Amino acid sequence: MEAILEVEHLEKKYGDLIAVNSISFKVNKGEIFGFLGPNGAGKTTTIKMMSGLLKPDKGNVIINGENKLKSIGVCPQNIVVWENLTCHEQLVFMGQMYNIPAAEAKKRSKELLEALGLSDKKDKLAKTLSGGMLRRLNIALALIHSPVIVFLDEPQAGLDPQSRVLVRDYIRSIKHTTTVILSTHDMEEAEKLSDRVCIIDKGNILALGTTEALKKANHSDTPFKSLEDVFINMTGRSLRE
Amino acid sequence: MKLLANFTKTFKENIRDWKIIILVIVFAPFFVYLMNMYLGNSGTTVYHIALLNHDKEGIFAKELIHEWKEIKTEENASILNLIPVSNSEAGKKMIIDRTADLFITIPAGFSTSFKHYTQSKKGMLSSLTSYGDPKNIRTMMAASFIDYTTYNFIGFRTGIQIPFNIQFETAGIQKKIRDFDLYVPTMLVLAIIMMLFTAGASIIREVEKETITRLSLSKLSSFEFMTAISLNQILIGIASLVLTLLAAYTVGFKTEGSIALLLLTGVITCFSVVSISIITTCFIRSMFGLLTIGCFPFFLLMFFSDCFMPLPKINLVNLFGNPFFLNDILPTATAVRVFNKILNYDSDIGDIGFELIWMAVLSGIYFVAGVLLFRRKYKY
Numbered sequence: 255m256e257a258i259l260e261v262e263h264l265e266k267k268y269g270d271l272i273a274v275n276s277i278s279f280k281v282n283k284g285e286i287f288g289f290l291g292p293n294g295a296g297k298t299t300t301i302k303m304m305s306g307l308l309k310p311d312k313g314n315v316i317i318n319g320e321n322k323l324k325s326i327g328v329c330p331q332n333i334v335v336w337e338n339l340t341c342h343e344q345l346v347f348m349g350q351m352y353n354i355p356a357a358e359a360k361k362r363s364k365e366l367l368e369a370l371g372l373s374d375k376k377d378k379l380a381k382t383l384s385g386g387m388l389r390r391l392n393i394a395l396a397l398i399h400s401p402v403i404v405f406l407d408e409p410q411a412g413l414d415p416q417s418r419v420l421v422r423d424y425i426r427s428i429k430h431t432t433t434v435i436l437s438t439h440d441m442e443e444a445e446k447l448s449d450r451v452c453i454i455d456k457g458n459i460l461a462l463g464t465t466e467a468l469k470k471a472n473h474s475d476t477p478f479k480s481l482e483d484v485f486i487n488m489t490g491r492s493l494r495e
Numbered sequence: 496m497k498l499l500a501n502f503t504k505t506f507k508e509n510i511r512d513w514k515i516i517i518l519v520i521v522f523a524p525f526f527v528y529l530m531n532m533y534l535g536n537s538g539t540t541v542y543h544i545a546l547l548n549h550d551k552e553g554i555f556a557k558e559l560i561h562e563w564k565e566i567k568t569e570e571n572a573s574i575l576n577l578i579p580v581s582n583s584e585a586g587k588k589m590i591i592d593r594t595a596d597l598f599i600t601i602p603a604g605f606s607t608s609f610k611h612y613t614q615s616k617k618g619m620l621s622s623l624t625s626y627g628d629p630k631n632i633r634t635m636m637a638a639s640f641i642d643y644t645t646y647n648f649i650g651f652r653t654g655i656q657i658p659f660n661i662q663f664e665t666a667g668i669q670k671k672i673r674d675f676d677l678y679v680p681t682m683l684v685l686a687i688i689m690m691l692f693t694a695g696a697s698i699i700r701e702v703e704k705e706t707i708t709r710l711s712l713s714k715l716s717s718f719e720f721m722t723a724i725s726l727n728q729i730l731i732g733i734a735s736l737v738l739t740l741l742a743a744y745t746v747g748f749k750t751e752g753s754i755a756l757l758l759l760t761g762v763i764t765c766f767s768v769v770s771i772s773i774i775t776t777c778f779i780r781s782m783f784g785l786l787t788i789g790c791f792p793f794f795l796l797m798f799f800s801d802c803f804m805p806l807p808k809i810n811l812v813n814l815f816g817n818p819f820f821l822n823d824i825l826p827t828a829t830a831v832r833v834f835n836k837i838l839n840y841d842s843d844i845g846d847i848g849f850e851l852i853w854m855a856v857l858s859g860i861y862f863v864a865g866v867l868l869f870r871r872k873y874k875y
Contacts, residue, residue, distance in 0.1 A: 335706070336504070338507065339504065347504045350500035353497070356500075
């Protein structure tokens with residue numbers, strides 16, 4: 255498999271706290287890569303460094319063989335939209351910010367709105383949308399420029415079951431053109447979607463592989479029943495801040 | 496293309512967030528009407544004189560009082576408002592309360608001494624006494640009117656001619672300037688200073704809602720981002736300036752100054768306020784911060800731009816024959832002077848060129864500093 259993203263000895267410290275401790279991994283082109291960890295594990299810091307929003311203390315992020323962070327999409331955990339723009343306007347605007355010609359951006363906007371079930375809200379201001387609709391718009395904004403890699407941070411948080419299915423199907427449908435790095439606390443969703451998962455805690459990678467391989471990696475004779483069992487086994491039951 | 500798209504997007508957001516825009520745009524016109532209520536109707540300022548006349552029956556005292564009442568404007572309105580008082584305490588209290596600008600006492604026997612002097616040309620007239628607050632500039636003005644008229648009256652009635660005369664001429668054009676007219680330039684600058692909030696809101700909105708992260712990921716430069724916001728704010732500022740000027744017209748303000756120069760000055764002033772707003776936003780992260788901490792630079796700008804009261808000018812240096820005042824480190828302070836020259840003295844580009852260049856250069860420095868600070872703060 256061809257690696258589209260290579261993370262080499264990535265490290266970030268905040269004072270004495272080691273948020274990310276020299277982690278290395280590769281993400282293959284066209285896969286959905288689950289990036290899992292409890293709160294404060296270092297996921298968001300790693301994603302920020304991979305997307306170029308945060309400068310690492312050490313290490314490299316190589317995308318498509320280049321040490322340049324380009325053609326990346328980021329869907330943050332928070333809903334980040336322009337409240338006083340319509341769905342269509344903000345998608346076209348973001349397209350233009352990525353140097354996509356207006357006509358092409360408009361076409362792409364229509365495609366995304368249709369794919370994410372927002373066609374009838376095309377001309378509605380974002381501030382009038384429901385939480386679920388905003389969540390889908392949040393995803394669309396990350397994909398308007400057809401990035402080669404997209405980071406989706408809790409993309410399905412707060413979605414109703416119908417919307418979850420729609421978003422899940424859509425994420426699956428784009429993986430051939432856009433590699434997806436999925437960060438979530440929803441183990442069931444991660445298991446359903448991810449080709450491989452990486453479990454991180456306290457800045458260190460605890461496990462990396464397919465969900466089936468991780469489930470079988472139990473030291474006892476009985477494999478884990480679910481990814482959640484694997485996760486709890488590795489990260490423990492203690493509550494995090 | 497990015498700049499245009501960003502400009503269009505910010506414009507739409509501003510129009511849809513119309514409440515803050517309306518508030519900003521009508522603020523200065525509202526103050527124009529308020530200022531006109533206090534200063535506009537009187538045309539020229541009226542000075543209030545508390546008068547205690549102990550020489551009620553005296554003919555010369557009556558004539559002198561009549562002369563004071565006859566000091567009038569071109570519109571035949573009295574400049575001195577004489578308020579009779581019954582005793583000295585009442586007059587002094589009016590000075591302390593500032594309900595009178597000057598307190599004059601005409602002594603008993605004033606007319607008798609006057610008559611005696613005109614007949615014998617010997618002795619002295621009984622002295623008038625005036626009482627005022629030297630900290631009150633209106634006291635000095637009122638005293639000037641009283642002194643000038645009194646000396647003329649005495650000279651005329653006694654036949655004593657003072658071998659000296661002061662000829663008064665108006666500065667610049669021969670135009671009668673009301674007190675209200677002198678406040679119009681300040682109101683125009685106030686209209687633009689209000690943009691500190693709309694410009695700040697446009698920037699802080701992106702920070703607070705984290706949309707700045709999306710723009711940062713798209714590699715939109717800070718310069719393009721700020722330029723788009725600045726252009727939008729200049730439109731708002733010019734709209735506010737024009738409305739303020741129209742408001743002044745509706746209450747009788749007249750000018751023959753160049754409107755093109757006025758607008759050019761307005762654009763530069765808008766740019767300077769946006770630049771200061773960018774710097775301000777580097778020290779706050781939320782709309783709440785803008786409306787609280789943001790008030791500090793707002794009031795500083797108002798204070799140093801004479802919006803509260805005219806400040807004495809501290810001349811730091813002369814550059815190419817032009818005075819450079821301490822207040823001029825804020826382009827809005829220079830703008831008040833330039834607007835005044837254009838509106839009230841019909842100044843042309845030659846008269847205000849130095850100030851305009853100075854304002855543009857200083858605004859440019861503030862803008863670059865603001866963008867660099869913003870980039871440093873938000874890593875963008």
